[in-house]
Amino acid sequence: MRAILAQRKITQERLAEATGIPMRTLARRLHRTHPSALSIEELALIADALGLAIVDLLPDAIAKTAAARTPPTAARPAAPAIERPAAVAVR
Secondary structure: OHHHHHHHOOOHHHHHHHHOOOHHHHHHHOOOOOOOOOOHHHHHHHHHHHOOOHHHHOOHHHHHHHHHHOOOHHHOOOOOOOOOOOOOOOO
């Protein structure tokens, strides 16, 4: 993610403003040697601010695994309808 920010010449301060994530929190998440984990919500906010998909922010190994496990939307079969059992009268 740091590489994307550097490539686009976006500062952590600007990213914090665009996402609403406090600067201090963002600095901890993007620390060079001891970064703390991002929540899925934070990833979504950052991806949205950068115009990317969340998977584009993940390390290559994780992104490739996630892409391999997730079939394209068009290829997914429709979920079967769930039928409700008939109501049972209680006397």
